[in-house]
Amino acid sequence: MYKKENIKAFLLMSPGLIGFFMFYILPFNFSVKYAFTDKPVKGEFAGFSNFTNLFGSQPFILGVTNTFKMLVICVPLSLVLALFLGETIHGLFKSRKISIFFMFPMAIPSACTAFLFRSFVSDNGFISRILGVQINWLDTERALLIAVVIYIWKNIGYNLIIILAGIAEIPVEYKEWAAVEGMGDIGYFFKIELPCLGSSIFIMLVMSIINVLKVFKELYMLSGNYPSEGIYMLQHYMNNQFLNMNYQNLTAASLVITVVTGLVLVLASRIILSGGEG
Amino acid sequence: MKRICKAVKRGLPLLVSLTFLGGCTAQTAVQGGDGKEITISVSDSENGYIALAAQRYQEKTGVKVNVEFIEESDKYVQITTAELLNQGGPDIVDASALNLYKTAEQGLLGDLNEYIGDKLSSSEYYLSMLDAYLYNSKRYTVPLNFNFYAYKPVDEAFTENGLDSKKGITAQGFEEIIEALPDDGSVKLSDGGGWGGMSGRDLFETLYGLEQERFFDMASKTVNFDGGEFESILGLVAKAQSKNILYSMEDTEDPSNYLFEEYAIYGPTNCHNGTVDYTGFDIMTNSSGKGMFSSNSFRPALNAGGKNKETAADFILFLLSEEMQSSPELIFSPVNRAALKITAKRQYESGVAEGYITDDFTAENLENNIKIFDEMSSRLGVINYPIPQIRSFIREEINPYIDGEQDAEQTLLNLQHKISTYVNE
Numbered sequence: 001m002y003k004k005e006n007i008k009a010f011l012l013m014s015p016g017l018i019g020f021f022m023f024y025i026l027p028f029n030f031s032v033k034y035a036f037t038d039k040p041v042k043g044e045f046a047g048f049s050n051f052t053n054l055f056g057s058q059p060f061i062l063g064v065t066n067t068f069k070m071l072v073i074c075v076p077l078s079l080v081l082a083l084f085l086g087e088t089i090h091g092l093f094k095s096r097k098i099s100i101f102f103m104f105p106m107a108i109p110s111a112c113t114a115f116l117f118r119s120f121v122s123d124n125g126f127i128s129r130i131l132g133v134q135i136n137w138l139d140t141e142r143a144l145l146i147a148v149v150i151y152i153w154k155n156i157g158y159n160l161i162i163i164l165a166g167i168a169e170i171p172v173e174y175k176e177w178a179a180v181e182g183m184g185d186i187g188y189f190f191k192i193e194l195p196c197l198g199s200s201i202f203i204m205l206v207m208s209i210i211n212v213l214k215v216f217k218e219l220y221m222l223s224g225n226y227p228s229e230g231i232y233m234l235q236h237y238m239n240n241q242f243l244n245m246n247y248q249n250l251t252a253a254s255l256v257i258t259v260v261t262g263l264v265l266v267l268a269s270r271i272i273l274s275g276g277e278g
Numbered sequence: 279m280k281r282i283c284k285a286v287k288r289g290l291p292l293l294v295s296l297t298f299l300g301g302c303t304a305q306t307a308v309q310g311g312d313g314k315e316i317t318i319s320v321s322d323s324e325n326g327y328i329a330l331a332a333q334r335y336q337e338k339t340g341v342k343v344n345v346e347f348i349e350e351s352d353k354y355v356q357i358t359t360a361e362l363l364n365q366g367g368p369d370i371v372d373a374s375a376l377n378l379y380k381t382a383e384q385g386l387l388g389d390l391n392e393y394i395g396d397k398l399s400s401s402e403y404y405l406s407m408l409d410a411y412l413y414n415s416k417r418y419t420v421p422l423n424f425n426f427y428a429y430k431p432v433d434e435a436f437t438e439n440g441l442d443s444k445k446g447i448t449a450q451g452f453e454e455i456i457e458a459l460p461d462d463g464s465v466k467l468s469d470g471g472g473w474g475g476m477s478g479r480d481l482f483e484t485l486y487g488l489e490q491e492r493f494f495d496m497a498s499k500t501v502n503f504d505g506g507e508f509e510s511i512l513g514l515v516a517k518a519q520s521k522n523i524l525y526s527m528e529d530t531e532d533p534s535n536y537l538f539e540e541y542a543i544y545g546p547t548n549c550h551n552g553t554v555d556y557t558g559f560d561i562m563t564n565s566s567g568k569g570m571f572s573s574n575s576f577r578p579a580l581n582a583g584g585k586n587k588e589t590a591a592d593f594i595l596f597l598l599s600e601e602m603q604s605s606p607e608l609i610f611s612p613v614n615r616a617a618l619k620i621t622a623k624r625q626y627e628s629g630v631a632e633g634y635i636t637d638d639f640t641a642e643n644l645e646n647n648i649k650i651f652d653e654m655s656s657r658l659g660v661i662n663y664p665i666p667q668i669r670s671f672i673r674e675e676i677n678p679y680i681d682g683e684q685d686a687e688q689t690l691l692n693l694q695h696k697i698s699t700y701v702n703e
Contacts, residue, residue, distance in 0.1 A: 039385040041365055041583055059699045123683065134683050139692060226671065226696045240703050244380040245359060249703075 035251040043248070050252040060253060062229065063237035069144060070215070070233070074151045075208045081152065082159035082204060083197075087189070089160075090167050099164055102157035113154060114221035121146055121222075138223050143230035150218050155211045159204045166200030167193070202272045206265060316586045316593060317368035319346040320576050321354035321375035326607040327422070328576060328597075335596050341589055344368075351375045362386040365583035369590035373419035373579035378411075379496045379665065382418045388580030389416040393591030403598065404613050406659035407571060414497050418580075421573035422597055423610040426658055427484075428549075428559040430539040435465060439537070447538070447562045449488040453510075455537065456518050463522030466536040470525050476540065477524055478680040482515045486672070487662050488564035494668070494697055501698040503690050512679060512686045519680075543654075545611045546622035546647040553635050555643050556650040561657060568659035575609065615652065622648050671696045 035050055037043030054060050089098055105113070120126045121137040128135055137146060170193060178188040194201075216235035219227060225240055226232070234257070241250035320328055324347055332343035346368060348354040354375045361367025363386070373387070381387055395417060398408060408420050431443035439458045445451060459465050468476040476484075486493075486508075493508055494501045502508075518524050525536070541559065542550040561569035578594045580587055596602060603617030604624070612618050626644045629635030663669040675692050678684035 040363055041385060043385075057702060059703045062699070123678075139688070226699055228692065229695045232695075232699065237703065240700075244377065244703060245363060245384045245386070246380070246703070 031247075031251040031254065034247040035255050037248060040245055040247045046248070050248045051256070054249060054252050054256065057249070059232070059237050059240075060234075060249075062232050063234035066144065066230065066232055067213070067234040070147060070151070070212050071209060073144075073148050074212050075205065077148070078152055078155060078159050078208050079201065079204055081156055082163045085156070085160050086163035086167055090164065096164050096168075099157070099160050102160050104157070105154045106157050108154075110217040111221055113150065114218045117146065117150055117218070118222055138231065139228045141230060143228050147215060147219060147231050151212060151215045154215070154218075155208070158207060158211070162200050162204050162207070163197065166197045170196045198272050202269060205268055205272070209261065209264075314340065315342040315344065316370065316584075316590050317344045317346065318370040318578070318590075318593070319348060319354070319358060319368040319372060321349075321351050321372040322347055322576065323349040325576055327602070327605065327609075330605060330607050331593070331597055331602050334602070335593055338596075339592075341593075343593060359386075362581060362583065367581055367583070369581055369584040369586050370578045370594065371581055373577040374574060376579070377665075377667070378419060378579070379413055382413055382416070386582050387418045388582045388584070388587055388591075389418065390420065390580060390591055390594065391417045393580075393588060394595045397595060398598075402615060404615065404655050404658065406568065406656065407573070407613055410571075410659050410661050411577075411664075419577045420594065420598065421577055421613055422603070423575060423608055423612060424571045424573045424655070424658065425542065425544050425610045426561060426569060426571040426654070428541050428543050428556070428561050428654060429468070430541070430558045430560075432537055432539065435535060435537045439465065441537075447560055449485050449562065449564050452485060453514055456514055456521065456523065459521060459523045459537070461521045464535060465523060466525040467518065467523050468525065468538040468540040469536045470540060478515050478519050479676065481518055481524060482511065482676055482680065483663075484562065484570075485511050485514065487570050488562060488568075488660055490660070491564075491566075494701055496665070496701060499702050501694060501701055503694040503697060508690050508693075509686055512689060515680070516686070543611075543651070545625060546618070546651040547625045547629060547635065547639075547644065553629060553639050555639065556647045559650060559654065561654045563657060564660060566659075567657060569654065569657050570660045570662050571658040572662040573610075611651075611655070618652065618655075619648055622651075667700055668697055671700070 034040060034043070036046060036048075038046040038049070085102070089096060108116075118125065122128070123134045123136040125137075127137060137143065174192050174196070175188065178192055183191065213233075213235060216233050216239070219231050219233065220236070220239070223231065225236065225243070227236065234253070238250055238253055241247070241253070318328065318332070325345075328345055332345050335341060335343055348357060354372065355377075358367060358371050358376065359381070362371070362381070371387075373381075378387075398405060398420075400406075404424070407424055408417075411417065411419050411421065429447055431447070433443050436443035439460075441455060441458050455467070459467070466476075467481070470476055489507070489511070493503055541554070543559075544550070546556070547553045563569050578597060580590055580594070584590060598614055600614050600616045600620070602608070603612035603614035604620035606621075606624070608621075612621060622644060626635060626641070663672075671693060675684070675689045675696075679686065679689045
């Protein structure tokens with residue numbers, strides 16, 4: 001009986017495992033090969049030269065710098081905003097249905113988002129007309145700010161849903177106990193609510209990092225493969241490497257990002273999740 | 279269930295390692311040997327020149343040449359690059375449709391110099407145009423034909439404005455010309471050659487195109503748009519616009535007073551104005567004495583992974599031969615010098631027979647035209663916009679500048695960033 005259950009379980013897991021193996025593990029391993037060869041076809045072993053070239057490449061450094069700026073600005077901002085909105089909605093409204101309004105931007109296709117923002121930021125757009133100028137704001141120093149606004153607008157709803165779900169899971173008795181102990185709202189938030197939201201915050205962190213990388217879609221539709229200096233992201237670099245058939249640089253960059261992102265998430269999980277357990 | 283999880287936990291790293299090793303060592307076996315059949319793919323719906331060459335080459339050598347036509351250029355790029363990356367695909371590809379320099383950098387194209395380099399001489403070909411396509415001293419492609427712009431100074435207009443028409447037309451000399459012309463718009467730079475004038479954009483593309491080697495170099499990965507030279511070209515164009523010496527399609531009247539007649543030249547008897555005497559014509563040259571040309575139709579390149587490279591290179595040499603280059607199927611002018619004379623004479627005779635070449639253009643005019651055309655062609659060595667992506671960047675940034683929507687500083691900063699990123703990626 002136990003064996004039968006094991007076999008059943010394995011059979012049920014196998015499609016997912018096979019898919020994961022074929023579409024993630026296998027291609028990833030083949031891509032590792034490209035990272036250590038000098039050409040995509042009949043390449044010879046090149047050691048770590050692709051990696052040293054990568055870190056000497058001005059476009060790669062620019063892409064990493066801009067992506068890092070986006071992460072440093074967008075991730076904490078979206079977490080804080082989601083927490084603020086979550087607390088506000090939880091405190092003011094009995095029903096969480098109002099959060100649906102914040103979800104609408106997520107449902108809008110990227111092309112429509114790009115079209116909407118173009119109508120604001122292009123040289124004949126709403127902002128230029130209000131100011132009486134003819135400036136393509138995506139070609140200015142404010143381009144990164146526009147990218148941040150696009151990200152927040154599109155993704156705040158997702159984080160809000162996670163936070164609201166997390167808040168709803170906190171037992172009511174904690175609040176009552178805090179009130180009995182004379183703990184104010186701020187004390188309750190920092191000493192009880194925030195630690196309990198550790199898992200939710202960790203999920204938000206992971207998804208926020210992924211969504212920052214995905215903002216490339218809208219930026220690509222707004223500014224093409226080679227946008228202005230302020231919004232040339234790592235994804236632009238990697239997309240262009242693919243188009244230029246430079247698989248060595250592409251896979252070397254993706255390996256570096258995988259390692260760095262993995263380390264960041266491991267560190268974050270230790271800090272956030274262990275803090276939550278406390 | 280726990281046992282399954284344990285088994286997966288233990289087995290997965292082993293499986294991953296095995297596939298990693300397998301991925302690192304996997305190689306596709308390449309079978310060598312030049313055979314009796316080659317394939318060539320063309321980004322076009324049809325190309326009479328290639329079809330004829332395939333037929334004649336088979337008759338001469340017994341080698342079968344299969345020609346594949348792929349009409350849409352985006353589809354051609356997708357299919358061909360995938361084939362090249364899989365070490366398959368045709369023996370000869372169409373370099374005019376591909377991203378030539380990036381494809382060559384990945385080792386996907388063969389060096390023609392290894393097979394036919396010693397057979398290309400300046401006595402037989404307009405070698406300066408063939409050499410314009412050298413990249414890192416390798417010859418990945420060759421042009422089969424070309425066309426260019428020539429100018430005929432109007433001596434009276436030059437004299438009236440204190441200029442010397444005998445000095446020749448150079449990109450550097452344009453500053454003196456623009457300074458000398460009056461501000462009232464009574465004299466235009468050119469008559470526009472019937473193409474709608476020399477607008478700000480046309481002037482920019484001419485001045486920039488001739489000197490583009492000063493601004494970026496794909497081989498050395500250097501980009502220099504934010505130096506002073508590019509800004510001075512922008513300044514010249516702005517000055518020409520402000521002095522109202524440019525003539526564009528929006529102008530309602532044809533210019534009556536202009537410095538140059540402008541001609542798009544396709545051959546010794548063939549320019550867009552019809553058949554004219556080329557006496558007094560000259561090309562515009564850059565600081566190295568080279569003129570600019572265009573060659574936008576099929577350009578053959580060797581597939582580095584092809585099995586029949588030697589035969590394919592021999593076929594490319596056949597495409598450059600006097601026999602093929604003098605055939606009527608080749609549009610514009612041949613790069614083969616001997617073929618040029620044969621083509622010119624054939625076009626003259628058919629022009630006379632069909633009546634569009636009249637009595638005032640004689641055989642003596644033809645010989646004179648051939649001589650002048652040959653002399654101008656020998657000095658052509660700069661490709662008009664060799665890299666489509668860079669052309670796209672330039673036009674994106676120059677158009678708002680010309681229209682007064684963007685200043686020079688922003689224009690050159692944007693170009694410096696975009697082109698530097700593209701070149702260094």
